[in-house]
Amino acid sequence: MKQLLITILPIFFFSCAVQESTSTSSHISETVIRTPQVFLPGLVSEEESTQFDLVFAPDNRTIYFTRRKGEEKQRIYTASYSEEQGWSTPELTSFSTDRDEYPNLTPDGNTLYFGSERPIEGRPNLGNFDTNVWMNTKSNEGWSTPTPLSPTINYVQAEGEQWPVSNENHFHTVDGETFYLCTQRPGTAGIDLYQTTKTTSGFTEPQKLPATINTEKYWEYAPKLSPDGNYLFFQSYGRPDTQGGDDIYVSKRGVDGQWQQALPLGPMINTGQNECPTGITWDGNFFFFTRDEPSPEGDYGGISKIYVISMEALQLETLFEE
Numbered sequence: 001m002k003q004l005l006i007t008i009l010p011i012f013f014f015s016c017a018v019q020e021s022t023s024t025s026s027h028i029s030e031t032v033i034r035t036p037q038v039f040l041p042g043l044v045s046e047e048e049s050t051q052f053d054l055v056f057a058p059d060n061r062t063i064y065f066t067r068r069k070g071e072e073k074q075r076i077y078t079a080s081y082s083e084e085q086g087w088s089t090p091e092l093t094s095f096s097t098d099r100d101e102y103p104n105l106t107p108d109g110n111t112l113y114f115g116s117e118r119p120i121e122g123r124p125n126l127g128n129f130d131t132n133v134w135m136n137t138k139s140n141e142g143w144s145t146p147t148p149l150s151p152t153i154n155y156v157q158a159e160g161e162q163w164p165v166s167n168e169n170h171f172h173t174v175d176g177e178t179f180y181l182c183t184q185r186p187g188t189a190g191i192d193l194y195q196t197t198k199t200t201s202g203f204t205e206p207q208k209l210p211a212t213i214n215t216e217k218y219w220e221y222a223p224k225l226s227p228d229g230n231y232l233f234f235q236s237y238g239r240p241d242t243q244g245g246d247d248i249y250v251s252k253r254g255v256d257g258q259w260q261q262a263l264p265l266g267p268m269i270n271t272g273q274n275e276c277p278t279g280i281t282w283d284g285n286f287f288f289f290t291r292d293e294p295s296p297e298g299d300y301g302g303i304s305k306i307y308v309i310s311m312e313a314l315q316l317e318t319l320f321e322e
Contacts, residue, residue: 032310032312033286033308033309033310033313034309034310035268035313036268036269036289036291036308037307037308038305038306038307039054039288039305039306039308040087040306041305043079043087043089044063044087044090044306045305046067047303048069048070049067049069049070049303050067050303050304051065051067051290051305051306052065052066052276052304052306053065053101053102053103053278053279054278054279054288054306056279056282057109058105058107058108058109059109060081060281060282060283061080061081061082062078062080062081062109063078063079063080064076064077064078064105064112065078065103065278065306066101066102066103073117074099074101075092075096075099076093076096076114077090077091077092077096078090078091078093093143094143095143095144095145095146097118098116098117098118099116099117099118099131100114100116100117100134101114101116101131102114102169102171102222104170104171104172104173106173106176107173107174107176107282108176109138110137110138110139111135111136111137111138111176112135112136112137112143113133113134113135113149113172113173113179114133114134114135114169114171115131115134115168115169115170115171116132116146117130118134118146120132120148120154131169132148132154133149133153133154133168133169134146134147134148134149135147135148149171149202149203150202150203152202152203152204153168153196153203153206154168155168168181168183170182170221172223172224173198173225174227174229175229176198177198178195178198179195179197179198179203180194180195180209180223181193181194181195181206181223182194182220182221182222182223182234189216189217190220191220192208192209192214192219193208193214193220193221193232193234194206194207194208194209195209209259210258210259212251212258212260212261212262213232213234213251215236215239217238218236218237218238218239219236220234220235220236220249221235221236222234222235222276222277224277224278224279224280226280226311227281227282227283227284229253230253231250231251231252231253232251232259232262233248233249233250233277233287234248234250234251234262234277235247235249235275235276235277236249241264242264242270243270243272244271244273245271245274246274246275247264247265248264248265248269248270248275249262249263249264249265250262250263250265250314252316263320265314269289269309273291273292273293274304275289275290275291276290277289278290278306280311284311285310285311285312286308286309286311287309287310289306289307289309290304290305290306291305292304
């Protein structure tokens with residue numbers, strides 16, 4: 001696939017229904033992207049690294065994403081845009097000190113949630129693999145020291161439990177009140193999608209999303225909601241309608257407020273490689289996802305790149321009319 005340097009430019013302000021403040025809209029400078037293109041090749045999508053889960057700040061001038069170089073643990077990087085210099089070279093964030101991944105910003109851009117393998121003080125890691133959701137806040141002095149969420153979200157593993165039980169890392173919101181996460185809780189067969197509500201004292205007990213999204217047999221993870229709250233994208237593995245590997249599915253919120261039966265995105269997005277939803281610009285114009293690159297031997301080479309396509313090119317309304 002031809003790799004194009006995609007530049008996103010802020011052009012006007014609009015009022016977002018899910019937040020009180022205004023945020024800058026963005027657009028691809030030349031045309032609507034009707035087929036997936038690698039996002040900022042050589043800058044964000046490096047050839048020798050794997051990149052995933054990119055999120056934009058509300059003004060679309062700053063991005064955060066996960067990068068893993070070789071055998072190193074993945075970390076969270078950031079880059080900024082200016083009219084004079086374009087996109088800056090990505091740098092490691094000040095707070096990313098361990099295996100850190102899947103950054104997600106609140107609509108005001110001042111709180112960042114991410115998954116991390118860093119230990120929680122006073123709580124031993126009793127499982128083979130334990131990631132948890134951490135958060136930090138932004139001020140004029142920069143980002144604060146991250147703190148873990150409570151055990152309501154970061155379920156404590158019991159001795160002998162194996163990965164991916166309690167593998168909390170995704171924590172996504174578009175309104176700062178309702179959050180979507182994926183986890184495997186005791187007594188369940190696999191990873192599923194849940195939602196929780198932020199309260200004055202923390203978060204409510206996560207509630208499993210309906211069977212139109214979750215399945216008993218297959219895993220569902222990596223939830224990403226469209227900014228208007230009408231579409232929920234997620235990653236799933238092994239379903240009968242798969243194109244191969246992990247594919248991206250989407251559910252539409254009906255007029256009754258309920259989630260409709262999730263459907264796979266078409267073969268333009270889903271291939272024989274692994275695909276995962278990454279995020280959507282706050283104006284709802286552009287959809288980002290990651291795709292594994294095949295190795296010369298034809299299997300998964302451990303390298304993934306971030307792709308971008310216009311939301312209108314996904315033809316979601318048509319998808320749910322069929």
